[in-house]
Amino acid sequence: MRAETRLPGSLSSSATQLAGGWNLLSFAPSEVFSEKLKASGWKCFYIGREMSLTATGRTSGPTVAKLLTRIERVVEKRDCNCIEITGIETSRTLGFSSVRLGAQARHVQKGSEGSVELGLMQD
Numbered sequence: 001m002r003a004e005t006r007l008p009g010s011l012s013s014s015a016t017q018l019a020g021g022w023n024l025l026s027f028a029p030s031e032v033f034s035e036k037l038k039a040s041g042w043k044c045f046y047i048g049r050e051m052s053l054t055a056t057g058r059t060s061g062p063t064v065a066k067l068l069t070r071i072e073r074v075v076e077k078r079d080c081n082c083i084e085i086t087g088i089e090t091s092r093t094l095g096f097s098s099v100r101l102g103a104q105a106r107h108v109q110k111g112s113e114g115s116v117e118l119g120l121m122q123d
Contacts, residue, residue, distance in 0.1 A: 001025055005108060008040035012019040020072065021073045021081075029083055037108065045103040047080050059098040067101040073104045082106040 001007070003021045011033070015023040027033035037044050053070055058064035075083050087102035 001083075001108065005081045007108070008037070008042060009041060011036055020069075022072070041111050043109060043111040045084070045107045045109075048104055050086060050102060050104045052100060052102050054095065054100045056096050056098045058096060060099055061095055063099045064088065064101065067099060070101045071101065075103075078105050080105045080107045082108045083116050 001013070001023050003023050005023075006028055007015070011025065015025055018024050023104065025033065027036075034044055051071060051074060053067050055063050055070075056068050057066065071083060082105075084104040084106050085101070087100070088099040091098045
C-alpha cells in the first residue's frame with residue numbers, strides 16, 4: 001500500500017515500511033484485510049484485471065524486485081494506492097531463475113455511499 005495512504009488505526013499498526021514509498025500489510029487470506037476495512041467503514045476496489053508478469057534473472061530475489069517495480073508503475077498509472085500480490089511462482093532452468101508474479105491493482109478509501117456507482121468492482 002502507498003505509504004501516504006491513511007488507514008484506520010486497527011490496520012495501520014500492522015504496516016511495515018518498504019523502500020519506494022510503499023508499506024507492506026500482511027493478511028492471509030486477503031479477505032481478512034477486506035473484512036477489517038469494512039468494519040472500519042472503509043472500502044476496497046479492484047481496478048482492472050489481475051496482472052501476470054514474468055521475468056528471468058540469475059537469482060530470484062532481484063528478479064522479484066524487478067517485477068514488483070514494473071507492477072508499481074502500472075498501479076501508479078491507474079491512480080491506485082494498493083497492490084495485492086496474488087501469487088509468486090519460481091522455477092530454475094540452466095542456472096537462470098524464472099519468476100511469475102500475479103498481482104491485482106486495488107484502491108482503498110474511506111467509504112461513501114456513492115462510491116459504488118463508479119462501475120468498479122467492490123470487494
